[in-house]
Amino acid sequence: METPGVEVHANTLRTLLTGDFLQPVPQWARILALAATSAATVTVVTAFAGMQMGIWCVVVLALALIGTHVAFRAGWLVSSTEVALAFTWALIGGIIYRFATAEKKSSFFKSAVALFVGKQVAHSLEADQKIGLTGKRQMVTILFSDIAGLRPFASRKTRRKWWTC
Secondary structure, three states: OOOOHHHHHHHHHHHHHHOOOOEEOOHHHHHHHHHHHHHHHHHHHHHOOHHHHHHHHHHHHHHHHHHHHHHHHOOEEOOHHHHHHHHHHHHHHHHHHHHHHHHHHHHHHHHHHHHHHOHHHHHHHHHHOOOOOOOOOOOOOOOOOOOOOHHHHHHHHHHOOHHHO
């Protein structure tokens, strides 16, 4: 539906006569809106994974743009483009952070698993991406040993105070 030209001219004259112009928001409000959008985006990207992250990112962007529209209707001008750019940069930064920390977590997990089950099993878990309940039979030798006098020696050492060592 198009607005008739006469109505556009009448609205323009009313705005000029009443002085009811759009006002840019104060600098602190602009920075607060951009920071809130960025913080919400980074929080969503780092807190959720996969489909949930995508859904919540759309919700954050929609709320930010609805906020700019509500401000516009109240007579304040908040740049929707700036808000969308803040969202985009925060999204890119959050994804880069996730990839960087995922690599660190993966190497930590791999080394922790290797401590308990051996490097071969850790590498096979990483390659297969699943834990199988299989095993293999091997001939092994187990040595049980007792060192003479070790228990009394250990008991004496553990009873001593740490500051007298």
